[in-house]
Amino acid sequence: MSAPTKPKAPRKPRAKSAAKPAPEAAAPAAPHDEATLEAIVRGRLSDPFAVLGPHADAGRPALTVFAPDAGEVEAIDAKGKVLAALERIHPEGVFHTRFARRKAMPAYRLRLRAGEHVWEKEDPFRFGPVLGEMDEYLLAEGRHEELWTKLGAHVCSHEGVEGVSFGLWAPNARRVSVVGHFNAWDGRRHPMRKRLGGGLWELFVPGMGPGEIYKFEIVGAYGEVLPLKADPLAFRMEVPPGNASIVAAPMDRPWGDGAWTKKGREDLRGKPVSIYEVHLGSWRRGDDDRMLSYAEVGPMLADYVEEMGFTHVEFLPLSEHPFAPSWGYQPIGMFAPTSRFGEPRDFAAMVDHLHQRDIGVIMDWVPAHFPSDEHGLARFDGTALYEHEDPRLGFHKDWNTLIYNFGRNEVSNFLRASALYWLNEFHVDALRVDAVASMLYLDYSRDAGEWIPNRHGGRENLDAIDFLRDVNRQVGERSTGQTIAEESTAFPGVSRPVDEGGLGFDFKWNMGWMHDTLQYIQEDPINRRWHHDKMTFGLHYAFSENFVLPISHDEVVHGKGSLLGKMPGDRWQKFANLRAYLGWMWTHPGKKLLFMGSEFGQDREWSHDRSLDWHLLDDDSHKGIQRLVRDLNRVYRDNPGLHRLDCDPSGFRWIDGGDADNNVFSFLRMGGDGDPAVAVICNMAPVLREDFRVGLPSDGAWKEIFNSDATEYGGTGSGNGGRVSADGEGWHGQPVSASLTLPPLACVILRPDA
Known part of the structure; x- marks a missing residue:
């Protein structure tokens, strides 16, 4: 007889397939108060990370998302499984959920729907900070000497996700957002995290990469939405007249100039230095008067400079500038090679090529002032941040530009980092610092009552003096680069070491020599006996500084005519005078600098809008000037007597x-x-x-x-x-x-x- 069987439990009815359970039962959303919701949709969140992204709500993890272009939002896991459907808690696109059965926020992505369109993305507000407390401290102290490694836009991997980190200094802003095509230029969508210590703002935008156009939308100190601002530390910018910043690709190109750079920081006082000054956009042009790119012009320039025997090329400023007729002397992108000729890596390749041909690279650098274009630094966060509030300190009436506040730690740090950036990241050998005289004197080009004396009652700009000394000290300690001052006054010790009371430049342009000798050579020879001292006076102070003798772009513009055009007499005498003058220059104590075109007797005054007149070399007289400069460089180089004691x-x-x-x-x-x-x-x-x-x-x-x-x-x-x-x-x-x-x-x- 078989054993009795246990009765079976009744089966539970199966749920109908149309009623699948939610991936996780979400507790009713706990909406934010009305003021917070309004701040989200109006773009007035001063602390977006306190509201958006994951947070705790009644002891459980919660998530708030602003997605004005979505009708539905879901949190999903890495495999696409839905973790929670978010509830719309504001009609303009605020979504929220609280995970009732979880104690910790799960890893998630966002899936969004708008009609039939479905897309996925990372939530930028789930990521932690990129900047650290040390960054805040160093910036506030004015000692973040590699500032460009933290601020600006950086392609990176953060918390295992690829994207771009943004960093900005705007201490008086109420809100800062990154905007661009990626978010329809909507400042509500990517507000940045404010680091309260030093006025830094930061945001990691996942999924973004090189080439993305962006600006910053800033709500100023008084609640006003400012004109969109370019990134002060942008490494790449749009080709003018566009003025947005562009996320640059990492500078990971291999360098081939090891033989050049291993020489380190040379003492050039006893070496032949012959500098060819170049405006890159008008040295040569391509077909249809097209400006050549860095890649095109680099080898051509190297060939020519090598043939002519110059030791260095000096470029008029190649940092980004909005106004071409400023020739680069009103820059906005202090960390961005101008996009007129290509990308930053193309500029680096040009420098690399010149170095491989044993040609040094000098670049003009402009820390004295900046233009007032609204997309630039002017009243950057709604206040006079980079400049002085008082126009007697902060405005150049000659150039209609603004003057940096050199006494502000963060501003001097910004400029100092710019100098080190060009020297270290692009292997530039020296910076020729523009308009130093305008920095040194508070009354520069000002009438009585238009300037404010320093704390001792004097006219010297003590903050600028300290800044220049600090720049030169840091350049000496943190790079192999050198600095050259364009300084036109008798300020003492410009090229003397800082620890000896000087400003610390390596060289100074001898503007007095240039003015005096040009005045002499323009005289009719019959009158020169009365101006003989114009040629000899310079020897009274020729060794008070380490001098460069400059015949620069400034002498062949604004109605001054060409160097050849300054010479008196008939055609033969003009060319003979020019040949004699160049011989005088190359044998006089001091390093040499000659602006492009002068080496073959350019006839017309220089214009940045056209190429040099290379066709003149079909004429024997112009070709003769070119041969003369080539041979002067050889004689200068081959005879130590002409260069070894230049500064002694x-x-x-x-x-x-x-x-x-x-x-x-x-x-x-x-x-x-x-x-x-x-x-x-x-x-x-x-x-x-x-x-x-x-x-x-x-x-x-x-x-x-x-x-x-x-x-x-x-x-x-x-x-x-x-x-x-x-x-x-x-x-x-x-x-x-x-x-x-x-x-x-x-x-x-x-x-x-x-």
Whole structure:
């Protein structure tokens, strides 16, 4: 007999397939108060991370999402399973849910629907901060020397997700948002997290990558929505007239200039330095007058500079600027190579190529002022943040620009970091700092009553002086780069070390030399005897600074004509005067700088809107000037007497600096350490002088290594047959002398023929 069976329990009825249970039973949403909801939809959240994203609600995790373009919002897991459907709690797109059965917020993404359109995305408000407390501290102290590694837009991986982190300094803003095509330029959608300590704002936007256009929408200190602002630390910007910032691709390109950079920081005072100053947009143009790109112009420029024997290229500012006729001297992108010629990596490739051809790169850098364009730094957070509030301190009436507040820690930090950025990230060798004189003096170009004295009652801008010293100190300590001051006053110690009381620049432009000698050479030769001191006066202070002799872009614009056009006389005399003047410049103590076009006698005044007149090289006279500059660079480089003691008074001695009646100047250049002296004789009169006796320091044969009147340069071919004999009596205080033929309007260089 079988054992009795246990009765079966009745089956539970199956749920109908149309009534699937929710992935998780969500407790009724706990809506935010009405004021908070209004702040969300009106874009007035000053602390968005306190409201949006995941939070605790009655001891349970909750989620609030603002999605004005969605009809439905769900939280899903990594496999796409729905974790919760969010409830719309405001008709303009605020959604909320509370996870009643969970103690911790699950990992989630968002799935959104609008009609038949469905898309997924990460919630930017679920991510933690990217910036740290040390960033806040260093910025407030003004000591975040690699500021560009934190602020700006950075492609990165954060908490395991790819995206872009944004960082901004705007301490007086009530709200800051990142806007762009990615969010329909709606400032409500991506408000940033405010770091209360230093006025920093930050946001990680998941899923974003290089090439995305963006700006910042800022609600100012008084509640006003400001015009959209470009990123002060943008690494790439739109091609003007566009002015939005662009997320730049990481600078991970390989560099090939290791042989150049391993030399480290060189002391250039005793080396030949011959600088070719270039405005990149008008050096050469392509077909249909098209500006060439960094990639196109780099190899062409390297070929030309190498052929001509220049040691360095100096670029007029290549940081982004909205107004082309400013030539870059009114920049807005202090960390962005101008997009007119390509992307940042293209600029880096051009620098790399020049270095591989043994050509140094100098770039003009403009920390003195900035334009008042509304998308730039002007009243950035609704207050005078980067500039001074008082126009007597904060406005340049000459240029209609604003002056940085150098005494504010964060502003000086911003500028200092810009300098280090160009030197370290782009391997630029030196920065030529523009308009230093305007920084040093509070009364620069101001009438009485238009400026405010410093705390001691003086006219010196003490904050700017401290800033410049600090920049130069940091450049010396944190890079292999150097700095050159464009400074036109007698401010003492511009190129002396900071610890010796100087400003710490490596070199200073000799503006006095340039003004005096150009004034002399423009005189009709018959009048030059009355202006002889214009050529000699510079030797009284030639060694007070480490000087660069500049014939720059400033001398060939604004009605000043070309360098050739300044020369007096008929056509032959114009070219002869220019050849003699360039000979004087290349033999005078100081490093050399020549603006493009002057090396072949550009006829027309320079214009940034067109190419140089390269067709002039079909003319023998212009071709001769080009050959002369090429040979001057070679003679300058190959003769230590012409460069080794450029910054030392022992490297110069007059033979006769007082022969005003004959318009003749003669002097010796010495290199020391057994280097032979070089004798220079310049005849600035259109008269051939035969049997002209000149004292020399040693007897024997002297070789004529340069004559600006040579036929290959377009001259008459007068001279000394390439050699003279110093066998005459003592003369000009020298032990021996030689009888020379001095060509008209010419410079002759002699060297002992060992």
